[in-house]
Amino acid sequence: MKDSTRAVLGIALAIVLIVGAALWLGRDAASSGRTVLRLRVWDQSFVAAYRASLDEFERANPDIEVRITLVPWASYARKLRLDVAGGIADDLFWTGMYEDYADAGRLLDLGGPDAGWDRFAVGQFTRDGKLWAVPQFVDGGSAVYYNRALLAAAGVDPRELRDLRWSPDGGADTFRPVLRRLAGAGTWPYNAAKDFQSLELPYLGSAGGALQNPAGEFVFADDAGRVAFEYLVRLVADGLSPSAADTNSGGDFAKNAFLQGKLALFQSGSFNLATIDQDAGFEWGLALIPQGPAGRISANNAVGVAGNAATRHPEQVRRVLAWLGSAAGNRYLGLDGNTIPAVVSEQRVYRDYWAGRGVDVSPFFDVLRDGQTGAGGGPGFPAALEAMDPILAEMFLGRVPVPLALERAQAAATDAVRG
Template sequence: MKPSTKGLFAFAAAFALLISTVVWLGREPSDGRVTVTVRLWDKQVAAAYRTSLDEFERRHPQIHVELRLVAYTNYAIKLRTDIAGDGADDLFWVDGTYFANYAEAGKLRSVDDALGAEAKAAWAPAVVEQFSRNGTLWAVPQLWDPGIVLYYNKALLAKAGVGADELAAASWDPDPAKDTFLPLLRELAASGAWGLGAFEDLQGTIMPFVGSAGGQLQDGDRFAFENPKAQGALQYIVDLVNRWHVAPSAGDTNLNPGFTLDQFLHGNLALFESGPYTLATIRQNAAFDWGIAVAPAGPAGRVTVTNGISVALNARSPHPEAARETLAWLGSAAGNAPLGESGAAVPAVTAATASWTEHWRGLGVDTGPFFAVQARIPAPRGARYSAAAQAGKPILDEMFLGRLPVPEAVRRYDETANAITSP
């Protein structure tokens, strides 16, 4: 998922980062330098970090920064174990679903304390909000997915007689009289390909539809799928699969979340709904002309989900001041810009975001649609989110297969997930 955020949601994602459990990326420090360690899980971002931190070391010759790359599949478990044993790195990546565990346990030094409450003004507000609890920010935003878009196959659109402008103007609605998106999908499917890769993907499918319906996934930390607007959105998605057959079968996608991307890359899918984390993969592997359009608006407008990754400061770092200096650098425009300059991720430091758009503009890609959203549904959160989502997944599997009615599925999902999130 996505080099930056594919592991953030338990609903779906193909995790293909086949690297060793721990890889150290750095040089042996000279005598007398303080070594600060930074833990993360993304190989491409690690390379950009190395460029950034080489400059940091030039400016701070008394500090050496060592990167420790941990495979995503082991990351959360190993971090939990190391934090419990007071053996975690000075700085480490966290996602929006489990940072609260460590904040509540006193394992993190708040950003407000380390860098000052005014520092957060420099970072993407949506990511600041995601990593805040009760008004306190607990990690410095590093990268984010500003919005979800429709990647489209130009040849398949032309074959169906669907124009890119027509696609960008389309909106979905449970009321057939107002729905202009489904007719386009049916035209695309009639030309011999699936219309849309709608499947059990929280970030790329579920939350954009739920958000643009005016619904929500959670109320605070509690799951709240059982509301009319969310149900209407989920029914629309399920109907795309099982009633209108304009999307691949859940029999394929439930077991293989990467199925729709594969079908898009093989020219069998006209529209693939995803975020910037898929951009490099599509550019490298699509053997056809493709484009990017805004995600369809719904009854509540064009709403998608933003998700971020941030770096936290270990409250028990043996080098608190050197770690704080490194954290401040990673949160600066100069420190964050190499992520965008390499195209690895969208920088979450506002002044550095243009480095990513300029990188892709140089490759002929207009990234404007990623940012063209009217509002954003909050990303998943909560100390027990991952366990709750995993427990509820079999229920969504049955719903997408058409074997469990949507109202029953959301009721059971909320009950199952909230039984885990409740203290």
């Protein structure tokens, strides 16, 4: 056989295989006898839990098959936006900021919320009295991970962390003195940084401020905002936290510094718990974040599953959503300690998992007793965050005074929402 003939046959065979694979992957109710739905998520670590939950659903609903699509976080928001606009998004998909899709009629109206879900999650996904996504998991509040060896080297008892207070009044501030004691034990005592959920929102809320008012207007450039951000920026300027040149690009620098034993206190959320438990080569613990002038206030972000209004199978999608939002379907997400289920009754499986590993996760829950600060939302909110970010980055670098930076960031966020 000539080489040219082999080449032609090889190409033909490849085409047959590709077409066959495409037909197999795209088979629907007509060919498999079942309605095939697709669920899009951005985190590989959730796939096994969802697969176990959906397998149970499929055993009780043999007419439906649900496949999981993984789109990495880095490209998730942009790809989802394009796919929804093009009418090719998955039947169900994870979402946190859903308002633009809901207002554009791109989501299924799910009616009223279920009383069994975390109330913060219900509030996040309810708009104009309607539920637009089924809550799946919550982060809880921020907490402080601490390195026991570094605390011991500085003569700081972990029990001292329970009642620490940060304040613009040096006489009332008990947090900074502890950070100074820790300064000699490791490279840095703490991770003050441009970290929206774990640091900026808790400090803003604990100062008595808010990102937005009830009308959705940005209001963080007020006196409370200046108190919160001036305190954070000063910690960086005084060398009590890593340089903003290192941390402005994201939270991984501080997390890695903690895992390397260079950071004594790492303020973050439950989403880093599994990684720290697995990778920390030292004894560590969890403590409440320091109190501010208005107490301990933290954000409690949630992720939900929305139904694509363009799906060809809306009734089947609603059945899947009902399962994922039920106690039986939602509990799978907490069984391996990966996240906190949004169904309140099933949050015990998360607590039980970590208790079995000797980790007290109560700081993630107890911090919310004083209240919760809103993580923001509304039409155009993603664009507002994008507009604010470079301005706040310059502020943490010390290049723009805090009051001026906050005014500019607030104006930029407002303009972005207005379009």
